[in-house]
Amino acid sequence: MAEPPVGSGAPITVRVAAVRNTLQPTERRVADLIVSEPELVVELTAQQVADRVGVARSSVVRASQSLGYRGYPQLRMALAGELGAHDSFDHGEGAIGRLRTVMDRTARALNNSTSLLDVDELEGAIDLIARARRVFVVANGLSASVASNLATRLTSIGRSAEIVPDAVSQQIAARQLTPDDVCVVVSGTGTNEFSLRTAAAAVSAGANVIAITSFQKSDLTGLAHRVLVVAPASFRDELEHYSRVAQAAFVEALVDLVAEVFADRAQHARGLVLEILSDNLGDTIS
Known part of the structure; x- marks a missing residue:
C-alpha cells in the first residue's frame, strides 16, 4: 500500500538497512561491502568495487541508484562525509572511554532514525x-x-x-x-x-x-x-545485536x-x- 521513498538526508548505512531486502543479489553484494568495509570502498573506483565482489560495474551503478544516489561518485562522496563524522567520536581506550564512544555514536545515529520517515x-x-x-x-x-x-x-x-x-x-x-x-x-x-x-x-x-x-x-x-x-541506530547493531x-x-x-x-x-x-x-x-x- 504505502511505500515512502528513500530519505534524501539519510546516511548510507541507514539507506542500506532500509532497502537491502529489496535489492537484487548482485546489488546486495555491493551494499554489504559498503557496510562491512566503508573505509575501503571510499578509496575504490566503481570497477574496483565490482571486481572485489565479483559483479559487473553496472551492478555497482544500479546499487548506488537503488540507495538514492545518481551514481557511484555521489555515493562515494557521501560515504566519505559519513566516515568523517564517525571519526569525531573517540574517547580513547578503557571501559569508560569505549562506553562513551558507543553512546555518542548511538546518539548521532538516533538523529538519523527519522531520516526515512514520510x-x-x-x-x-x-x-x-x-x-x-x-x-x-x-x-x-x-x-x-x-x-x-x-x-x-x-x-x-x-x-x-x-x-x-x-x-x-x-x-x-x-x-x-x-x-x-x-x-x-x-x-x-x-x-x-x-x-x-x-x-x-x-x-x-x-x-x-x-x-x-x-x-x-x-x-x-x-x-x-x-x-x-524508523531507521535502526546502526545497520551493524540491527544485524549483530538486534537493537x-x-x-x-x-x-x-x-x-x-x-x-x-x-x-x-x-x-x-x-x-x-x-x-x-x-x-x-x-x-x-x-
Missing part, C-alpha cells in the same frame, strides 16, 4: 491513532517490549490502547476490530509471521493498519495503510505528538498518572 505517512498515522475507537498494538519477538511501552504510554495520555501477548489471541482480537479501529504493528524486519497474520486479520476486519518498521518494503508494509520507517533503541525512542516521540491532539485530555490524564505514581512511591522515598 511526513504524510506520519501525520496520517497520528490522525488515525487520535480518532480511532480502539487502538490495538501488536508485536512479537524482539519488538514486543517496544509495543508494550507504546500501549502503556498511549494509555497514560488518555488514549487507551490494548495489547495481547499471545500470538494466536492477537489474531482473534484483530479479527474483531472494525473500520473505526486501528491496529499498530511493530516489527523491525516486517517479516514476523505471527505479526503478519495479525495484520492480515485486522485488514480483513476493515481496520486501519499502521506499521512501525525498519525496512521500507516488506510483507508488512504491503499490508499497512500507513508505514512509519530496538531507535524504535523505542520513536514511540516516545510519537506518543507526545498524539498527546498534542488531545491537549486538555492528555494533560488531565497525565495529572492522574502523577497522582498514582505519588501514592505508590511515597512510602519508598526516604
